[in-house]
Amino acid sequence: MKRYFKLPIVAIGIAAFLISCGSQNPYLSKGKELIKSDKRRKEERAAQQFKLAIQHEQDNAEAHYLLGYYDSELFYEDGTPEKASASIEERGKHMFQAYQNDKRKYLEILVFETLRNREPDVQNAALDAIERIYQQADRKKLLNSLKKAIKSKDNRDRHDAQWVLASLGRDHPEEIVPILIELLDHKRRETRLNVIKALGAIGDESAIPVLVEVVNSGAAKWQRDREDPEIRGLAVEALGKIGGTAVEQLVEIVENKGSSMRVDAIQALEQLGDERAVKPLLEVLSEQGNREVVVNF
Known part of the structure; x- marks a missing residue:
């Protein structure tokens, strides 16, 4: 006589969770391991893994972000398609794609983390992504984040927000200048100082x-x-x-x-x-x- 057992729904849910954990994008995992390692040319090798991760899973936000962050034209020979794909513009596109796939998470990361990187290419790729958000996505939330940053107690946040607002303001002064003028009433002296700098740059x-x-x-x-x-x-x-x-x-x-x-x-x-x-x-x-x-x- 055959006996059948009904697994509790909770047990089925746990099994599904374990399977999903085990099915993490293997190329993404390998790329992240390389970044943490002390191996030679680790960023270059990691970038290749992030490319494979995107081929494996096209809408993987983290893979797009990390490729935009770590890829570099310095990894490739002149005139090659790989070098062209590592331009600031292309890296910005990957960061923007990360935002598209996870808007809340990557808007915060771009404004409050990526811009802090002192590598000019990383900063400029982040700026490219932010400009794409301004033109193609949720402009209001972006501007709110930038206003939050320029009012921050952290000098790095204020400086980076000033730089981005100045860049946006050169092409869109009709929207950015009034925002900056309103911020001149802010109580924090350093905020007002950065606002003046942005107005001059615009x-x-x-x-x-x-x-x-x-x-x-x-x-x-x-x-x-x-x-x-x-x-x-x-x-x-x-x-x-x-x-x-x-x-x-x-x-x-x-x-x-x-x-x-x-x-x-x-x-x-x-x-x-x-x-x-x-x-x-x-x-x-x-x-x-x-x-x-x-x-x-």
């Missing part, structure tokens, strides 16, 4: 009025209304980078003999080399009793 004239306001805050009646001197100096520098109609504002600062930002404005005008600055700079040179100012114009 170079859009829509930021001129608020930058002038920052510079002129030094003359405010109450101490609480005066911006930090370093930030005001950076605002003058940002005006110099923007140029255009900002030249007129810089000339006004130079002509104001009581402005503590006068020397900064002179240096900004010197860098611009705009003919509108010639007359006020010559007048500065002819002044008596001032500390020495050298103008190379």
Whole structure:
């Protein structure tokens, strides 16, 4: 007489879990082991394993991310398809694909971890992926993450967010500049400092009025209304980078003999080399009793 036994549902579930654990992408596992090892050319060999992992499982987010992170044109000879596939753009595509397959996880990783890498190629690949997210995916969540980063207590987060926002702002100033201007009210001095740097790097004239306001805050009646001197100096520098109609504002600062930002404005005008600055700079040179100012114009 045959006897049949019914396995409990819990037991079946555990079995399925064990099978899934055992079926992890073998190429991905081998690549990760290589990275942890002390073997020669481990990154190059690991990159090959990550490529095989993607062939084995095309939607594997981790394999795409790690290939984007570790692959390098230095691994391949000039003119080969492999070298072309390891360009910054292609590595950025893999990081973007990782995000596409696991949005929440890899948005955080890209903004708060990958950008911290001090290898320029890794940073630029991450920037490429972030720009793709901005253009093709969830722009709102990306911008929220970048705002969170630039308001962070961590200097690396603030610096990296400033760099990314400046890069995005050069192509999309109509959206990024207002976000940065709003952040100028943030309580953290270092956040405001990075915002000013980003506005200068973007170079859009829509930021001129608020930058002038920052510079002129030094003359405010109450101490609480005066911006930090370093930030005001950076605002003058940002005006110099923007140029255009900002030249007129810089000339006004130079002509104001009581402005503590006068020397900064002179240096900004010197860098611009705009003919509108010639007359006020010559007048500065002819002044008596001032500390020495050298103008190379």
